[in-house]
Amino acid sequence: MNLHEYQARTLFRAAGIPMPDGDVATTPSEAETIARRLGGTTVIKAQVHAGGRGKAGGVKLAGTPGEAGEAAEKILGMTIKGLVVQRVLVVPAAEIASEAYVGLIMDRATQRPVLMVSAAGGIDIEEVAARTPEKIARLGVDPRYGLLPHQALGLAFFLYRDVAQARAAARIMEQLYQVFTANGCSLAEINPLVTTPEGRVLALDAKLSVDDNELDRRPDLALLRDESAEEPSEVQARRANLTFIKLEGNVGCVVNGAGLAMATMDLVKYYGGEPANFLDIGGSSNPDKVVNALRIITSDRNVKAILFNIFGGITRTDDVANGIKTALAQFPVQVPIVVRLTGTNEAAAVSILQGIGMTALSDMDEAVQKVVAMVQEAA
Ligand code: GDP
Ligand code: MN
Secondary structure, three states: EOOOHHHHHHHHHHOOOOOOOEEEOHHHHHHHHHHHHOOOOOOEEEOOOOOOOOOOOEEEEEEOOHHHHHHHHHHHHOOOOOOOOOOOOEEEEEOOOOOEEEEEEEEEOEEEEEEEEEEEOOOOOOHHHHHHHEEEEEEEOOOOOOOHHHHHHHHHHHOOOOOHHHHHHHHHHHHHOOOOOOOOEEEEEEEEEEEOOOEEEEEEOEEEEEEEHHOOOHHHHOOOOOOOOOOHHHHHHHHOOOOOEEOOOEEEEOOOOHHHHHHHHHHHHHOOOOOOOEEEEOOOHHHHHHHHHHHHHHHHOOOOOOEEEEEOOOOHHHHHHHHHHHHHHHHHOOEEEEEEEOOOOHHHHHHHHHHOOEEOOOOHHHHHHHHHHHHHHHH
C-alpha cells in the first residue's frame, strides 16, 4: 500500500526527521488559507501515488497566499501518470543548495533492507542507477542489529564533506530506518534530501510503501489507504478477498494458489501470450470467489480470452465449475473461456461444465496453448 506524501511526512516528522511544517488542501481557498498561516513563499504539491510530479507541473512555488490559491487551482484536477489530483500539500518553500537521494528498500535477494544514497538527488533514482550507477552507494542492513551509527555516518560522508551536514544526514538515515521497520515498509524514500544555503539538512519529499501484510497488525496504517487513488479492479478484488494484480496482457487468468498462478503466467508467456492479470482465488472452495473473479476480469476490456487453471486439493473443482455456471447465468461473458481442471471432485466438475456446454481440459500445456491461440485469432 502506497502512502501519499502528506501521510508519509506525518510519520517522518514524528520520527524526528526535519521537514517543514505544512498542511493538505482539497480546494484552492483552503490552500490559500494554509499559505497565509504559514507565511512567506510556499510550495504547492500534487498528492498522487506517482513520482516525477515536479516534471509534470504538479509542484509549484507561490510567493503570496493568492498565488498559492492559483497554483492549487491549476494542480487540483490535473492528471499525472493517469492519476487525478484530488489534494495538494502546502508547505513553506525551502531554499535549496543541493539535492540528494536517500532510500530504503526491502531486498529479497539478500533478505534485508538496503539503504541507498546518492548525491544526484531530485531526479528519478532509476535514471541515476541506469546511467551512472557509481553515483549510488548501497548498504545492506542486518535486521538483527539495525542501522548502526557508524554505518549511517559512512554513507552520509558519501553525500557530504561537511562534518555537521554528514552528522545530520546520518541521523536522518537512522530515523528513516526506524520509520521503515516500525511501519512494516517495503520502501521508504527521501528525494530530495536538501541542504539549505545556511547549511541545514532537510527532507523535502516523503515516500512510503507499507507491505500489505502489515495492515492486519496495524489498523491505524490500514486507515491511510486511499482507494480512490488505486486501480479499481484491484480494490474490487481486495474486497472480494482475491489476490489480484492487473497486468498489461489480454489472457485473463483464474488460478488457485500463488505458485500455480505464477507457473500459469510463465506458461502463457512461454506459448507467446501475455497474461492480463495475476489472480489467486485461494485455497478454500467458494463459488462466490469465482463469480467475483470473472466479474473483475471481464470488466478489463483488454481481455480477449480467459483461462481457468485449477488444481483441486482443498479447492474442490466442482465448486469452481459451479462458480463459472453461476457467473455465466448472472452476467454476459463476451470472451471465450478455457478451463483446465484436475483433482478433487473432477468428475462432478466435468459434468457441471458439460451441462452448460463447456468442456474441461485436464492438461495444463494443452489449455494454455488453446487460450493463446484464441487471443491470437481475436487479434
Ligand atoms: P517529485 O518530483 O514527485 O518527486 O516531487 P518532489 O517533492 O521531489 O519535488 C520535485 C522538485 O521540486 C524537487 O526536486 C525540488 O527541486 C523542487 N522543490 C520541492 N520542494 C521545494 C522547496 O521547498 N523549495 C524549492 N526551491 N524547490 C522545491
Ligand atoms: Mn521527490
